[in-house]
Amino acid sequence: MVAKPSKGMVTDMAASPDHPLHGGCLCGAVRYELSAEPHDLYHCHCSICRKCQGALYPAYASVVRSGFVVTQGADRLSTFDSSAELHRHFCSSCGSHVYGEMEGDPDTISFSVGTLDDGADPGGRQGKERHIFWGSRMGWYEPSDGLPSVDEF
Ligand SMILES: [Zn+2]
Numbered sequence: 001m002v003a004k005p006s007k008g009m010v011t012d013m014a015a016s017p018d019h020p021l022h023g024g025c026l027c028g029a030v031r032y033e034l035s036a037e038p039h040d041l042y043h044c045h046c047s048i049c050r051k052c053q054g055a056l057y058p059a060y061a062s063v064v065r066s067g068f069v070v071t072q073g074a075d076r077l078s079t080f081d082s083s084a085e086l087h088r089h090f091c092s093s094c095g096s097h098v099y100g101e102m103e104g105d106p107d108t109i110s111f112s113v114g115t116l117d118d119g120a121d122p123g124g125r126q127g128k129e130r131h132i133f134w135g136s137r138m139g140w141y142e143p144s145d146g147l148p149s150v151d152e153f
Protein backbone atom coordinates (compact mmCIF):
# COMPACT_ATOMS: atom_id res chain seq x y z
CA MET A 1 0.00 0.00 0.00
CA VAL A 2 1.52 3.26 -1.09
CA ALA A 3 0.41 6.39 0.68
CA LYS A 4 -0.44 9.25 -1.59
CA PRO A 5 1.91 12.15 -0.95
CA SER A 6 0.13 15.10 0.51
CA LYS A 7 1.22 18.68 0.29
CA GLY A 8 3.77 19.72 2.85
CA MET A 9 4.49 16.22 4.08
CA VAL A 10 7.54 14.16 3.32
CA THR A 11 5.87 10.96 2.27
CA ASP A 12 7.62 10.21 -1.00
CA MET A 13 9.54 6.99 -1.22
CA ALA A 14 13.25 7.26 -1.84
CA ALA A 15 14.17 6.80 -5.48
CA SER A 16 15.37 3.30 -6.33
CA PRO A 17 15.46 1.11 -9.43
CA ASP A 18 12.04 -0.26 -8.44
CA HIS A 19 10.64 3.16 -7.58
CA PRO A 20 12.29 5.73 -9.86
CA LEU A 21 11.36 9.38 -9.74
CA HIS A 22 11.01 11.40 -12.92
CA GLY A 23 11.67 14.95 -13.88
CA GLY A 24 12.35 17.22 -16.77
CA CYS A 25 12.50 20.73 -18.12
CA LEU A 26 9.68 23.21 -18.33
CA CYS A 27 8.76 22.55 -21.97
CA GLY A 28 8.98 18.76 -21.66
CA ALA A 29 11.66 18.23 -24.28
CA VAL A 30 14.20 16.94 -21.76
CA ARG A 31 13.18 14.12 -19.42
CA TYR A 32 15.17 12.14 -16.90
CA GLU A 33 14.80 9.25 -14.53
CA LEU A 34 16.22 9.19 -11.02
CA SER A 35 16.70 5.60 -9.89
CA ALA A 36 18.96 6.05 -6.87
CA GLU A 37 18.57 8.07 -3.71
CA PRO A 38 20.79 11.16 -3.78
CA HIS A 39 23.61 11.35 -1.25
CA ASP A 40 23.55 15.12 -0.81
CA LEU A 41 21.02 17.94 -0.84
CA TYR A 42 21.78 21.63 -0.57
CA HIS A 43 20.44 25.09 -1.24
CA CYS A 44 22.97 27.28 -3.02
CA HIS A 45 23.21 31.00 -2.38
CA CYS A 46 26.12 31.73 -4.70
CA SER A 47 25.72 34.60 -7.14
CA ILE A 48 26.30 32.29 -10.12
CA CYS A 49 23.41 29.98 -9.29
CA ARG A 50 21.24 33.01 -8.61
CA LYS A 51 21.80 34.37 -12.11
CA CYS A 52 21.77 30.95 -13.68
CA GLN A 53 18.38 29.97 -12.30
CA GLY A 54 16.84 33.38 -11.78
CA ALA A 55 16.04 32.25 -8.26
CA LEU A 56 17.11 33.41 -4.83
CA TYR A 57 18.70 30.08 -3.99
CA PRO A 58 18.16 26.97 -6.07
CA ALA A 59 18.26 23.53 -4.49
CA TYR A 60 20.36 20.70 -5.87
CA ALA A 61 20.73 17.03 -5.08
CA SER A 62 23.79 14.97 -5.90
CA VAL A 63 23.44 11.38 -7.01
CA VAL A 64 25.67 8.66 -8.36
CA ARG A 65 25.84 9.00 -12.13
CA SER A 66 24.28 5.60 -12.79
CA GLY A 67 21.18 6.75 -10.90
CA PHE A 68 20.42 9.67 -13.21
CA VAL A 69 19.58 8.95 -16.83
CA VAL A 70 18.35 11.42 -19.44
CA THR A 71 15.56 9.43 -21.06
CA GLN A 72 14.47 11.97 -23.64
CA GLY A 73 15.84 15.07 -25.32
CA ALA A 74 19.56 14.60 -24.65
CA ASP A 75 20.14 16.25 -28.02
CA ARG A 76 18.16 19.28 -26.82
CA LEU A 77 20.56 19.99 -23.97
CA SER A 78 22.99 22.88 -24.18
CA THR A 79 25.96 23.29 -21.91
CA PHE A 80 27.25 26.39 -20.20
CA ASP A 81 30.51 26.19 -18.29
CA SER A 82 30.02 28.61 -15.42
CA SER A 83 33.59 27.82 -14.45
CA ALA A 84 36.28 25.57 -15.81
CA GLU A 85 35.11 22.93 -13.35
CA LEU A 86 31.33 23.12 -13.61
CA HIS A 87 29.37 22.18 -16.73
CA ARG A 88 25.72 23.18 -16.51
CA HIS A 89 23.22 21.55 -18.82
CA PHE A 90 20.11 23.40 -19.94
CA CYS A 91 17.16 22.74 -22.16
CA SER A 92 17.97 24.71 -25.28
CA SER A 93 14.25 25.33 -25.88
CA CYS A 94 12.93 26.53 -22.52
CA GLY A 95 16.11 27.28 -20.57
CA SER A 96 15.52 25.04 -17.56
CA HIS A 97 18.79 24.19 -15.84
CA VAL A 98 18.37 20.45 -15.45
CA TYR A 99 21.70 19.22 -14.10
CA GLY A 100 25.39 19.88 -13.78
CA GLU A 101 28.64 17.94 -13.77
CA MET A 102 31.84 18.75 -11.94
CA GLU A 103 35.17 18.27 -13.62
CA GLY A 104 37.11 15.73 -11.59
CA ASP A 105 33.98 14.10 -10.15
CA PRO A 106 32.77 11.99 -13.07
CA ASP A 107 30.72 9.67 -10.86
CA THR A 108 28.36 12.37 -9.62
CA ILE A 109 25.44 14.24 -11.17
CA SER A 110 23.96 17.25 -9.39
CA PHE A 111 20.48 18.03 -10.59
CA SER A 112 18.09 20.89 -9.96
CA VAL A 113 15.59 19.55 -7.45
CA GLY A 114 12.92 21.88 -8.79
CA THR A 115 12.83 19.94 -12.06
CA LEU A 116 11.42 16.81 -10.37
CA ASP A 117 7.81 16.20 -11.38
CA ASP A 118 5.05 17.20 -8.98
CA GLY A 119 7.44 18.62 -6.39
CA ALA A 120 8.72 15.15 -5.52
CA ASP A 121 10.98 14.92 -2.50
CA PRO A 122 14.44 13.94 -3.73
CA GLY A 123 15.56 12.49 -0.39
CA GLY A 124 19.30 12.59 0.08
CA ARG A 125 19.35 14.48 3.35
CA GLN A 126 21.18 12.08 5.63
CA GLY A 127 21.32 14.95 8.08
CA LYS A 128 23.37 17.10 5.74
CA GLU A 129 20.76 19.33 4.10
CA ARG A 130 22.15 22.82 4.33
CA HIS A 131 22.49 26.26 2.84
CA ILE A 132 25.80 26.70 1.04
CA PHE A 133 27.70 29.84 0.08
CA TRP A 134 25.63 31.50 2.77
CA GLY A 135 27.82 34.59 2.80
CA SER A 136 26.77 35.35 -0.78
CA ARG A 137 23.03 35.35 -0.07
CA MET A 138 20.80 38.25 -0.95
CA GLY A 139 20.53 40.46 2.07
CA TRP A 140 16.83 41.18 1.85
CA TYR A 141 15.55 37.66 2.31
CA GLU A 142 16.38 35.48 5.28
CA PRO A 143 15.42 31.78 5.06
CA SER A 144 14.00 30.68 8.40
CA ASP A 145 13.94 26.92 7.92
CA GLY A 146 16.47 26.27 10.67
CA LEU A 147 18.85 24.41 8.36
CA PRO A 148 22.57 24.83 8.96
CA SER A 149 24.43 27.24 6.74
CA VAL A 150 28.02 27.20 5.57
CA ASP A 151 30.05 29.69 3.58
CA GLU A 152 31.46 27.09 1.25
CA PHE A 153 30.16 23.95 -0.32
ZN1 LIG B 1 12.64 22.47 -22.17
Ligand SMILES: [Zn+2]
Pocket residue numbers: 044045046047048049050133
Ligand atom coordinates in the same frame (compact mmCIF):
# COMPACT_ATOMS: atom_id res chain seq x y z
ZN1 LIG C 1 25.74 27.94 -6.57
